[in-house]
Amino acid sequence: KMSFAWQVPILAASASGFAVFNSLKEGWEKVVKFLIRPERSQYSIDDLGPTRFQARSGAVYFREDLQIENAKGQVLQASHWMPENDLKKSQRPTVVYLHSSYGSRIEVLELIPSLVEAGISVFAFDFSGCGMSEGSYVTLGSVEVHDVCSAVEYLQQKHHIKNIILWGRSMGAATAISYASRDHQIRLLISDSTYSSVRHLLSSTIGQSLSWMPSSVIDVGISTVKKTIQNRAAFDLDTVNTIESASKCSPTMSVLFAHSPDDLIVPMEQTFKVMEAVKGPKCLVTLDTSIDLVRYCITLRILSIPTTHMLLCIFS
DSSP states (O other): OOOOTTHHHHHHHHHHHHHHHHHHHHHHHHHHHHHHOOOOOOOOGGGGOOSEEEOTTSOEEEEEEEEEEOTTSOEEEEEEEEETTOTTTTTSOEEEEEOOTTOOGGGGGGTHHHHHHTTOEEEEEOOTTSTTSSOSOOOTTTTHHHHHHHHHHHHHHHHOOOOEEEEEETHHHHHHHHHHTTOTTOOEEEEESOOSBHHHHHHHHHHHHTTTSOHHHHHHHHHHHHHHHHHHHOOOGGGOBHHHHHHTSOTTOEEEEEEOTTOSSSOHHHHHHHHHHOOSOEEEEEOOTTOOHHHHHHHTTTTTOOOHHHHHHHHO
């Protein structure tokens, strides 16, 4: 009889190869979910705290919860913290806070006490696909930039606010820079842990988790993830390029960059690349557990100074 013993190693290798293929396929899917469908932030309105409170400065603030609509017709849930009976509302600096891809407007709560103490109004909302807002996917800045446009339009049209400060974390930081490249009325932007582009974010994510893999396999993985995202969430990840956006921002806009050298998701080098592209006044704060970024800004009076000239003096 003909022996099939010679086939055993081949079958074993095939089975091993199939297992590796399945393992990689599952890995690519996890990367896709990490990028466009991270776990949605769950919270209740009560988690936002009291609707009326007194700041340490003595001023009484109230929170208005509202809805705005983005360009795609999706309803976004938002909150606006502002002083009662504010006669200087249009001149008062207003921070528009933009959260991370896995976050929501809840993130801004850690900033509220220090900001209201400095006499600053705060506006925060859930990006589409996040928190309580409508939407199925996160697009890492592609759609989110239009959400920011809707928020700014609301503040300008409803409250005639002129002095808007953008404060973003991770995806929010990249989105803030993207928006500022289109709106040259923004004079101050705070970027906390931005990525230089979604492709760079993807490369670093895959590279860290699959550093043992050949670069050719990683390249295939990036192409696979990009195609899957295109088919599922209908956006091209290569359209989100924070370095390019930074180069198009107004040279009169000041930018405070912040990043931690211990960031395991977005390497600090990505902030360096974005910072190089900014043409206006800029500085970098290296974050660690001892630094409160809000108090750092207020100590330098960065948030309450409306003129670019005075900001330039601070940064220089």
